[in-house]
Amino acid sequence: MGERVADKFLKDSATKPFDQRRREIISTNLDKYRLAFERSKSKFLDLENSKKKANLIKWKTIENLERYLLDFESNFTKRGGQVIWANDAEEARQEISKIMERHQAQSVVKSKSMVTEEIELNHFFEKQNVEIFEHNFDTPSDASAEQLAMKTGELLRKKYTTADIGISGANFIIADTGSIAITENDGNTRLATSFSKVHIALVGIEKIIPSINDVDLFWPLVASHGTGQNLTAYNTILSGPRQEHDTDGPEEMYVILLDNGRTNVLEKNDQRQALYCICCEACLSVCPTYQNITKKTYDTTYQILIDSLIPPNLTSVSEFKYPAYASPLCGKCFDACAVGIDFLRLALLNRRDSVQQGLIPKKEKRVWKVFTYTIQHRGLLDFFSGKTKNFFLQFFFKKTWGEHRKLPKLAEKSFSKQWKERKDQ
Ligand code: SF4
Numbered sequence: 001m002g003e004r005v006a007d008k009f010l011k012d013s014a015t016k017p018f019d020q021r022r023r024e025i026i027s028t029n030l031d032k033y034r035l036a037f038e039r040s041k042s043k044f045l046d047l048e049n050s051k052k053k054a055n056l057i058k059w060k061t062i063e064n065l066e067r068y069l070l071d072f073e074s075n076f077t078k079r080g081g082q083v084i085w086a087n088d089a090e091e092a093r094q095e096i097s098k099i100m101e102r103h104q105a106q107s108v109v110k111s112k113s114m115v116t117e118e119i120e121l122n123h124f125f126e127k128q129n130v131e132i133f134e135h136n137f138d139t140p141s142d143a144s145a146e147q148l149a150m151k152t153g154e155l156l157r158k159k160y161t162t163a164d165i166g167i168s169g170a171n172f173i174i175a176d177t178g179s180i181a182i183t184e185n186d187g188n189t190r191l192a193t194s195f196s197k198v199h200i201a202l203v204g205i206e207k208i209i210p211s212i213n214d215v216d217l218f219w220p221l222v223a224s225h226g227t228g229q230n231l232t233a234y235n236t237i238l239s240g241p242r243q244e245h246d247t248d249g250p251e252e253m254y255v256i257l258l259d260n261g262r263t264n265v266l267e268k269n270d271q272r273q274a275l276y277c278i279c280c281e282a283c284l285s286v287c288p289t290y291q292n293i294t295k296k297t298y299d300t301t302y303q304i305l306i307d308s309l310i311p312p313n314l315t316s317v318s319e320f321k322y323p324a325y326a327s328p329l330c331g332k333c334f335d336a337c338a339v340g341i342d343f344l345r346l347a348l349l350n351r352r353d354s355v356q357q358g359l360i361p362k363k364e365k366r367v368w369k370v371f372t373y374t375i376q377h378r379g380l381l382d383f384f385s386g387k388t389k390n391f392f393l394q395f396f397f398k399k400t401w402g403e404h405r406k407l408p409k410l411a412e413k414s415f416s417k418q419w420k421e422r423k424d425q
């Protein structure tokens with residue numbers, strides 16, 4: 001994956017912004033989102049205060065992550081649930097496989113979730129010849145597509161109600177009640193988790209929040225910032241398998257707590273706030289870079305801005321320094337973030353890391369060295385004509401600047417020369 005991410009980013013970012021059709025689609029969707037967001041925003045008494053509160057809660061939780069996770073485990077197991085700790089993607093896949101073997105599972109339904117994509121679960125199932133059903137439709141764009149989606153949805157619903165195992169993600173893990181909270185618009189996760197005999201929820205450890213009382217802050221924040229809704233259509237809190245008095249629900253419920261590099265981020269004092277993210281995607285909707293080169297260019301699992309700046313399975317910034325450099329540092333993502341993550345700081349820290357780790361190309365280093373020397377020696381700068389300077393500019397930067405833009409031209413005479421001449425007149 002190493003080389004691929006950077007190469008793809010550079011290649012796509014040189015072509016995608018010039019795809020007029022794509023830009024029109026993005027722009028129409030963003031206009032719709034902005035209108036909806038403005039409406040839902042007005043439902044908050046004081047949105048800025050809610051964001052600050054959310055930031056504070058996530059700060060407290062991430063600073064005490066171990067304690068809250070253990071609280072969750074203890075409360076969840078009291079109600080008959082089972083917690084599995086997975087260090088990485090492979091462990092998580094193997095644990096899922098073991099549960100399936102134990103139950104001799106014939107059919108699996110899986111609701112669309114980013115964390116299952118993170119561990120490449122579909123690919124794993126394909127290799128094992130396990131048949132899985134997943135509802136994964138984008139919003140249909142016309143009537144016939146809508147009909148087709150409904151029809152296929154109906155067929156899949158039958159599968160959902162008869163499957164042995166249901167696999168889902170979760171938006172939040174609630175420590176004090178030992179529950180998981182799921183928010184969705186199509187209700188399929190609820191189906192998958194209620195009818196299956198066994199429910200496996202795969203969740204990143206950073207999704208923890210301290211109390212069930214915090215849900216009434218986080219659910220509206222996700223809904224308003226993500227889709228401009230006051231609240232998403234289906235909101236479910238699950239606190240273990242079916243109890244005696246329950247009419248439905250799984251006989252067994254497992255929560256797999258996934259690390260997969262998140263503790264690497266946790267180790268970094270100044271970057272751990274990336275773990276506050278609630279995946280609402282608001283940052284994406286306002287980022288001018290994202291809007292132009294489209295989210296696919298980033299090739300990150302979560303396709304949210306934070307994931308491109310500090311992906312959880314970060315071992316080196318070599319492949320992920322491009323988004324930090326591509327950021328214009330305009331600060332729109334910071335203003336938009338539902339939990340007040342300081343993106344500018346993260347982008348700058350990412351750039352710092354890439355310099356400290358010597359990830360800047362040799363050619364670029366040489367150019368900066370020459371530039372620094374020249375700019376500090378006025379005589380040298382004035383010695384060369386504008387023509388010569390433009391030649392070097394073209395020589396070094398034409399490729400980086402891209403085919404679609406013209407490099408700006410330097411004036412024939414430097415600023416100081418012009419200033420001097422004006423003064424002498
Ligand atoms: S980083 Fe982006 S996706 Fe995450 S909470 Fe902030 S705005 Fe939402």
